[in-house]
Every structure is written in structure tokens, then in C-alpha cells.
Amino acid sequence: xxxxxxxxxxxxxxxxRGVDAWPDDARRVAGDRAVVTAATPPLDGERFxxxxxxxxxGVAAVQATLDDAGISREAIAGTHTALxxxxxxxxxxxxxxxxxxxxxxxxxxxxxxxxAPSAVPAEVxxxxxxxxxxVTLIGGATVTLEALAWAGRLLAEGACERALVLAVETFAxxxxxxxxxxxxxxxxxxxxxxxxxxVLGARPIExxxxxxxxxxTARVDRRVGETLACGPLLGLALARASGDDPWTVTGxxxxxxxxxxxx
Amino acid sequence: MRPEPxxxxxxxxxxxxxxxxxxxxxxxxTGASGISTIERFPVGDLRxxxxxxxxxxxxxxxxxxxxxxxxLLCAAADDLRARAPLAATRARIGVVVGTALGGVEALxxxxxxxxxxxxxxxxxxxxxxxxxxGHLGARGPVLTVSTAxxxxxxxxxxxxxxxxxxxxxxxxxxxxxxxxxxxxxGFDALRSLTRERIRPxxxxxSGLLLGEGAALVLMARDADVAGPRLGRLLGHASTSDAxxxxxxxxxxxxxxxxxxxxxxxxxxxxxxxxxxxxxxxxTPLNDRIETAVLKRVLGRRAAGVPVNSIKAxxxxxxxAAATLEAIMCLLAARHGAIPHTLGFESGDAECDxxxxxxxxxxxxxxxxxxxxxxxxxxxxxxxxxxxxx
Numbered sequence: 328x329x330x331x332x333x334x335x336x337x338x339x340x341x342x343x344r345g346v347d348a349w350p351d352d353a354r355r356v357a358g359d360r361a362v363v364t365a366a367t368p369p370l371d372g373e374r375f376x377x378x379x380x381x382x383x384x385g386v387a388a389v390q391a392t393l394d395d396a397g398i399s400r401e402a403i404a405g406t407h408t409a410l411x412x413x414x415x416x417x418x419x420x421x422x423x424x425x426x427x428x429x430x431x432x433x434x435x436x437x438x439x440x441x442x443a444p445s446a447v448p449a450e451v452x453x454x455x456x457x458x459x460x461x462v463t464l465i466g467g468a469t470v471t472l473e474a475l476a477w478a479g480r481l482l483a484e485g486a487c488e489r490a491l492v493l494a495v496e497t498f499a500x501x502x503x504x505x506x507x508x509x510x511x512x513x514x515x516x517x518x519x520x521x522x523x524x525x526v527l528g529a530r531p532i533e534x535x536x537x538x539x540x541x542x543x544t545a546r547v548d549r550r551v552g553e554t555l556a557c558g559p560l561l562g563l564a565l566a567r568a569s570g571d572d573p574w575t576v577t578g579x580x581x582x583x584x585x586x587x588x589x590x
Numbered sequence: 591m592r593p594e595p596x597x598x599x600x601x602x603x604x605x606x607x608x609x610x611x612x613x614x615x616x617x618x619x620t621g622a623s624g625i626s627t628i629e630r631f632p633v634g635d636l637r638x639x640x641x642x643x644x645x646x647x648x649x650x651x652x653x654x655x656x657x658x659x660x661x662l663l664c665a666a667a668d669d670l671r672a673r674a675p676l677a678a679t680r681a682r683i684g685v686v687v688g689t690a691l692g693g694v695e696a697l698x699x700x701x702x703x704x705x706x707x708x709x710x711x712x713x714x715x716x717x718x719x720x721x722x723x724g725h726l727g728a729r730g731p732v733l734t735v736s737t738a739x740x741x742x743x744x745x746x747x748x749x750x751x752x753x754x755x756x757x758x759x760x761x762x763x764x765x766x767x768x769x770x771x772x773x774x775x776g777f778d779a780l781r782s783l784t785r786e787r788i789r790p791x792x793x794x795x796s797g798l799l800l801g802e803g804a805a806l807v808l809m810a811r812d813a814d815v816a817g818p819r820l821g822r823l824l825g826h827a828s829t830s831d832a833x834x835x836x837x838x839x840x841x842x843x844x845x846x847x848x849x850x851x852x853x854x855x856x857x858x859x860x861x862x863x864x865x866x867x868x869x870x871x872x873t874p875l876n877d878r879i880e881t882a883v884l885k886r887v888l889g890r891r892a893a894g895v896p897v898n899s900i901k902a903x904x905x906x907x908x909x910a911a912a913t914l915e916a917i918m919c920l921l922a923a924r925h926g927a928i929p930h931t932l933g934f935e936s937g938d939a940e941c942d943x944x945x946x947x948x949x950x951x952x953x954x955x956x957x958x959x960x961x962x963x964x965x966x967x968x969x970x971x972x973x974x975x976x977x978x979x
Binding site: 406410415416418419422423425426427438439440441442443444445446448449450452453455456457458459460461462463464465466470473476477480484486504505507508534536581583 | 593681689690692694697698700701702705706707710711713714715716720731732733734735736737738744748751755757772775776777779780827828829830831832833834835836843844847851964965966967968
């Protein structure tokens with residue numbers, strides 16, 4: 328059976344860049360903050376003039392992944408790199424701004440395309456010249472696990488040579504809406520952008536329905552907070568940093584639990 | 591190795607030209623128009639106030655508590671279930687739906703003062719998919735795809751992949767979107783909406799109108815289907831332009847790549863394509879790009895392959911569009927008729943293919959190609975095989 332290999336993981340959270348920036352106990356360090364906001368990446372240039380904060384976080388997470396993998400941006404350009412993007416909440420910020428802008432004419436035509444969830448991966452594809460398989464999935468951690476499993480299948484089928492699975496979650500602009508859901512208040516909502524680069528490798532990965540949270544996922548939750556779709560990718564980053572081998576990451580979303588494990 | 595084909599067992603829809611599959615098909619053949627002045631929300635301050643609004647949806651009982659997007663999905667699901675049972679254990683039934691807008695109208699309500707948790711939760715893009723899963727009793731994977739107006743095609747592709755990976759035995763897949771002020775404002779600001787009628791590929795084409803609807807198909811591994819089927823999904827692909835957030839790549843390179851990948855997955859070359867269901871929005875740029883791409887892909891056969899667009903009668907139904915078009919391809923094979931391109935009378939130098947003008951075409955296309963494009967540089971292609979009696 329054809330397997331995959333994790334070539335790189337890039338992580339940006341409200342705590343900073345990389346795994347080392349995470350506290351031991353997010354809830355304690357967050358104090359009374361409901362949202363731990365991620366700094367807007369300082370991406371300059373005319374092309375990013377209209378890009379939203381979530382777009383910039385997505386681009387920065389991909390760059391962090393390339394840095395971790397030690398490969399150039401030219402290496403991923405073209406039709407042989409797939410991009411699977413996942414988010415549960417990031418588009419909400421842009422949508423809310425568009426709704427709040429109110430009347431016709433007060434929200435510019437150029438804002439509207441950025442309300443589409445596909446705006447985030449679009450900016451990534453433009454920045455890195457990615458023209459391969461390209462899909463946006465909406466949902467939390469279980470959906471990211473599905474995206475990782477799908478990436479593995481795309482690699483195994485030869486549909487791509489590399490697959491980027493990217494997730495971005497921003498909360499600050501819609502914090503009052505999230506605050507209505509008590510289930511999300513047990514730990515801070517921590518903004519994050521995370522990306523994994525998968526290539527063909529020796530170990531198959533398998534997704535299955537699950538009923539418990541893995542130790543890895545529990546550690547991420549405790550150290551980072553609630554990051555919705557980013558959670559499994561943060562788990563991969565922690566596994567990579569910790570040398571955990573083989574790894575298992577789990578996720579929960581809307582009453583469903585799933586696990587993705589390396590054989 | 592060519593992937594296993596996936597059966598499309600049955601379909602269910604709700605559209606501006608018909609509230610179920612039979613009415614939808616009749617509406618396509620008779621050239622029915624579902625375009626009207628929008629009544630459900632204020633549009634008086636917009637440049638364009640028309641669209642493909644569905645005037646009547648089930649509203650009693652459970653429906654009353656659902657957002658419009660969920661009501662559309664559940665109406666299509668009821669039509670589907672009336673045509674085919676979901677004969678699998680609940681844990682093995684999945685849901686994969688595409689949408690450009692998700693529950694954004696609920697978000698409008700939540701931002702506008704509706705203080706309930708329900709309003710905030712329904713504003714998430716994947717809420718309608720989970721409502722649908724609950725409505726169907728499906729306990730398998732529930733996924734929402736959002737590749738803008740190509741979502742309904744990407745969803746069918748992902749569903750096929752999940753079936754091949756044995757993640758489910760049955761998947762209810764498709765697309766939906768409801769008309770709301772949010773999207774009308776957006777397209778109004780972009781000035782993409784026409785004040786005239788929609789004329790896909792016509793020399794007088796001047797833009798699109800939006801519509802709403804939902805379209806669902808029941809999919810299963812082909813080898814598992816013992817009874818009749820509507821057709822098969824042979825190949826699919828979703829690719830990126832990597833050129834612009836809102837506008838399609840003028841070269842059409844990404845769309846061409848998607849078509850080529852989908853044909854390769856189907857194990858077919860372009861000579862096998864007997865009919866093309868185009869995205870065909872009626873905007874000057876889209877229709878020109880699609881025509882150029884089809885000429886490159888189909889080569890010398892291009893002028894002889896019928897190409898239609900069904901958006902003029904319903905408006906652009908966004909997340910539902912590609913699934914509706916895929917269903918139309920399969921119904922064309924079943925019934926021996928290709929619906930005409932309503933609104934098309936004569937092309938121009940850049941739109942010079944056979945767009946099936948004026949009346950339905952008597953033909954029974956076995957292999958169809960369906961193309962879709964969306965914001966974010968999304969392209970999708972489906973290769974479908976109809977069941978020819």
C-alpha cells in the first residue's frame with residue numbers, strides 16, 4: 328500500500344509562531360480573554376492590498392510550512408501540488424464586515440469576493456502559483472482529518488506529487504457570536520493558521536470514526552485552546568516537534584469524532 | 591489505473607422552474623422562466639431586483655424552524671427520497687453538499703439583532719449540511735464543500751472519492767444556495783447582474799441573474815447497485831486558476847486542466863464527449879473563455895458537439911448550479927432530449943459553437959461533460975455517463 332510522509336508543518340497561533348510559542352496551559356495564560364488573537368502577518372505589496380487578515384494568515388502558514396520542509400516556493404508551483412483548505416469560522420469575519428457595511432455602495436465591489444471562503448486559498452494559489460487539485464471544505468477538526476485522508480488518497484492515486492492541507496481560523500471579529508455557544512467557552516478561542524505538506528512516503532494513513540480524544544489532541548487543546556479546523560494540524564506539528572512516531576490525531580466537530588493514524 | 595465508476599442512483603431537486611425533478615425537467619424542455627421580481631427581502635435599493643426566487647417552499651412543522659438554505663436542502667432531499675430509498679445503515683450514509691453561501695442569511699439575522707444561539711450557529715456555512723444529515727438520519731461523514739459557484743460539482747467529486755475509499759455505502763451529494771440580500775448586494779456591487787434577460791453565449795449577452803435552489807443525488811459504488819440507476823460519474827476534477835480572487839483566468843488554462851484531468855480519470859479522450867453542459871453564465875467574459883477552452887479540448891469536433899446552458903430560466907443558482915446541470919445531463923440521456931439554451935439566438939466571433947438554440951434537441955448523449963467556474967479561481971469538471979435505454 329502506498330503511504331505518505333509529512334514533509335513539513337507550519338503553525339501560527341495567537342500565541343506566536345511555531346510550537347515553542349505555546350504555553351503549557353492556554354486557559355490559565357489567557358485569563359479572561361475569550362479570544363487569543365493572532366497577529367496579522369506583515370505581508371507587503373500591492374497584491375495584498377485588499378487581502379483580508381485570514382488570507383494573510385493562510386499565505387504566512389504556507390510559507391512557514393515551506394520553511395519547515397526546507398523547500399523553495401518554486402518547488403510547489405504548477406499543476407502537481409494539491410491545495411485542500413479547511414475552515415469552520417474564518418470567512419465569518421469578512422462576511423460580518425460586509426453585512427455591517429450596510430447599504431449598497433458602502434461596501435465596495437472588491438470586498439464582496441473576499442466574503443467567499445475560497446478567497447483564502449485563492450490568495451495562496453496566486454502567491455505560490457498552485458494550479459493543481461483545489462478544494463475548500465467547511466467544518467472543524469473532523470473535516471480537517473477528512474482533508475488529510477483525502478490528500479493521502481490523491482497522492483496514492485498519482486493525482487498530485489505534493490498536497491498542502493491548510494486551515495485558518497479567526498474569531499476576533501465575531502467573538503460575540505461565538506460567545507453565545509457555551510460549549511466553545513470552556514477554553515479560549517485561539518486564532519490559528521496551520522498547514523501540512525504531505526508527499527508520498529512509506530506509511531499509509533487511515534481515517535476512522537472514533538470515540539475518544541488522543542493524547543496528542545488533548546495536549547494541543549490544553550496548550551493552545553480551541554482552534555476548530557486547525558487542531559489536527561497543530562497535532563501534527565506537535566508530533567513532529569516531539570518526535571512522536573507513529574502519530575495519531577483526533578478531532579471533534581458537531582457531535583462527530585474521528586481519528587487519523589499513521590500505520 | 592482507472593478509478594471505479596460511481597453510480598448516480600436517483601436525484602431530487604427544488605428549483606425556480608419546478609419544485610421537483612419532473613417539474614424541473616418539464617420546465618427545461620418547455621423553456622419555462624423562473625425569473626421574477628424578488629419578494630422575500632428588500633431589493634428596492636438595488637440596481638437589479640429580479641432573480642430566480644422560489645416562491646413556495648414547505649413551511650410547516652420542522653421546516654418553520656429551519657433557515658432557508660436548510661429548507662431548500664430538505665425539500666430536495668424529500669424529492670430524492672420519494673424516488674429512491676436510503677437502503678444502508680445510518681452510520682454508512684454520508685452527506686456531501688456544496689454551497690457558495692452556506693447559512694449566511696442566518697448570519698445576517700444574527701448580526702442584525704437576532705440574539706439566539708440558533709441564529710449564530712446557523713450562520714456557519716456547514717450548518718445546512720448537518721441539518722440535512724439529521725433530516726435523513728445519516729450518521730456517516732458530513733462534509734460541506736465551498737468552491738464558490740463550482741461547489742455542486744466539487745461535492746459530487748468528493749462524494750465519489752469517499753465511496754471509493756469505503757468511507758460510506760451511500761452518499762447524498764449535491765449543492766444548494768438560497769437567494770438573500772447578502773449575495774444580491776454583492777453581485778449588485780460587482781455590476782455582474784443584467785437588467786436584460788440572461789442570454790448565455792449570445793452576442794447580446796450582458797450579465798447574469800441569480801437564482802436559488804437545491805439539487806441532490808444519491809450516489810453508491812457502481813458494483814453495489816442492483817437496481818436501476820440514473821447514470822454514472824466517470825471522472826471529476828477541481829483545479830485552481832491561480833490568477834485572481836474574483837475573475838476567471840482569461841486564458842482558461844485552469845478550466846482546461848480540470849477537463850483534461852476529469853477525462854483522464856474517466857479513461858476517455860475528448861472524442862468520447864457527446865454533449866457539454868457549460869457553466870454559461872451569460873457574462874461576456876465567462877462565455878468567451880468557456881468557448882475557447884471547449885474548442886481547444888474538443889479540437890476539430892468542437893463545432894459538432896452540442897453545448898448548452900440552463901441558467902437563463904432559473905438564474906445562476908450558485909452552489910446548486912453544477913449539480914442541477916449534472917442531473918440535466920443524465921436526464922438528457924434518459925429522455926433523448928437536450929434542453930435548449932434559453933435566451934440564445936445568435937453568437938459572435940468568440941462564441942461560435944452549437945449552443946442548442948431555440949428548441950430542445952432530439953439526441954441521447956451517453957457521455958457528457960459538465961463545466962463550472964467560481965470565485966477564488968475555482969474550476970470543476972465532471973464526466974458523466976447517462977443510461978441510454
